[in-house]
Amino acid sequence: MKKNLGAKDLLMPNPVLVIGTYDEEGRPNAMTLAWAGVVSSNPPAISISMREQRKTLANIKVKQAFTVSFATEDTMKASDYVGLVSGNKGDKVYSAGLTAVHAEHIDAPYFAEYPVTLECKVMDSRKIGQHINIIGEIVNVLADEEVLDANGKIDVTKVKAIAYDHTGENYIAASQIVGKAFKEGSALH
Numbered sequence: 001m002k003k004n005l006g007a008k009d010l011l012m013p014n015p016v017l018v019i020g021t022y023d024e025e026g027r028p029n030a031m032t033l034a035w036a037g038v039v040s041s042n043p044p045a046i047s048i049s050m051r052e053q054r055k056t057l058a059n060i061k062v063k064q065a066f067t068v069s070f071a072t073e074d075t076m077k078a079s080d081y082v083g084l085v086s087g088n089k090g091d092k093v094y095s096a097g098l099t100a101v102h103a104e105h106i107d108a109p110y111f112a113e114y115p116v117t118l119e120c121k122v123m124d125s126r127k128i129g130q131h132i133n134i135i136g137e138i139v140n141v142l143a144d145e146e147v148l149d150a151n152g153k154i155d156v157t158k159v160k161a162i163a164y165d166h167t168g169e170n171y172i173a174a175s176q177i178v179g180k181a182f183k184e185g186s187a188l189h
């Protein structure tokens, strides 16, 4: 028996992302964000949504650029922390123990502790309900050598990304391979 649970902001799982930005003085900020997804392959583009009061939003308006790092099991505590405290109240990058580095292609910081980061330039934005939705063109992907396989591709089992379970407010592992995409269904052809 299925039950109607009503209208909810539900996806399972959500990514756990850390958005890196600079303010007008060049001070770095980091913010946790889960309302996100890929919106285009060519050009590669990502959508992120945040509430109006976020320091990150003010920074993005100034710099028109941001980085997106994938939270991992190793960075879980810092990633959660930057989602609990606003940069409007002080330097949380320092208290999170994160190392800000100026990205090569855009005016935004990435954080050395995260193995995979997207460098994004703002393409578009719009208000949807309480959120501002921002589309960012991904102009570069930065990855630690340690998380690449022999062919230079990102190995998800090495990244150990975490995902967000909104319903239970849990972080869950997103690194276990359970099947092969575009192959599992072929037996049903």
Ligand SMILES: Cc1cc2nc3c(=O)[nH]c(=O)nc-3n(C[C@H](O)[C@H](O)[C@H](O)COP(=O)(O)O)c2cc1C
Binding pocket: 016, 029, 030, 031, 032, 033, 034, 035, 036, 049, 050, 051, 053, 054, 055, 056, 057, 080, 082, 083, 084, 085, 086, 087, 088, 164
């Ligand atoms: C797991 C998690 C996911 C979050 N996802 C979002 C999100 O998608 N959009 C948003 O506006 N805030 C989200 N937040 C809340 C912000 O990260 C939080 O308000 C943060 O302090 C904002 O930082 P800032 O003001 O320095 O930009 C999330 C927090 C956590 C812990």
